[in-house]
Amino acid sequence: METKLLSGALGAEIKGINLKDTSDKNIKKINDLLLEHKVIFFRDQIINAEEHKALAEKFGPLETHAYVKGLDDHPEIVRIIKAEDEQNQWGENWHSDVSYNAKPTKAVILKSIKIPPVGGDTCFSNMELAWETLDEEIKEKIKDKKAIHSSLGAEFFIESYKKMEGNKKRNYDEYSNEHPIVRTHPETGKKILFVNWTYTKEIIGMDKKESDEILKKIFEHQSRLELTCRFTWTENTVCIWDNRSVIHFAIADFYPGRGLGHERIMDRIAIEGDHPV
């Protein structure tokens, strides 16, 4: 096995692991790599939908998305199709997937189907490191506080969901939940900064003005480039990210008006998480 780090902060590209092997031994190896690097990438993985699901199921029950319909044959797989002329990009800002749910996603297994010749990278940021390096005064103010996460906080996301190809309108109701700002990783016991620009709206028990100011500082801090890694996709790459300990940002730099106008297709399976504590 070969491991190539993507940055000093997080992320690794792994060679020499067969993702079709779902034996307990192989899954433990993958999970250990995931906990160590927080986001891991495997290039040139020719796996079909069943194999994609079989791999994901080893990490826990699969999740369905409140707003987005999965594939007809495989409802657990959301096909994220960004058409050549589409202006919106799914995931186009820092976020942790569905943090507005009572039990936000544990991990995501994303497989690239079609990648633009240029652009369309995804960035990840390490929220364990973000907590460790956060200003001490802010830490003191927020360490025992909770924040509200809301699905409708991010209008652009809802617009993207509506436009997604094959997505029959389900509902666009609001989902909202409170979570500790600092959560403890259930597997590593490490502290994690669990807020994100897209969905976190307000710190509970704090004056709104102060809450806005502190959240703004935290959002700036958690997107500092030295906490991040950036991955340039090739087709048939499988990425697994620990959605509890990273935030991510899919860069939409391949559209008309911004650049080039290329299609990008990804298959996404999410694994159910637990109540953050």
Ligand code: SIN
């Ligand atoms: C996402 O934000 O869930 C998708 C990330 C990507 O398409 O790179």
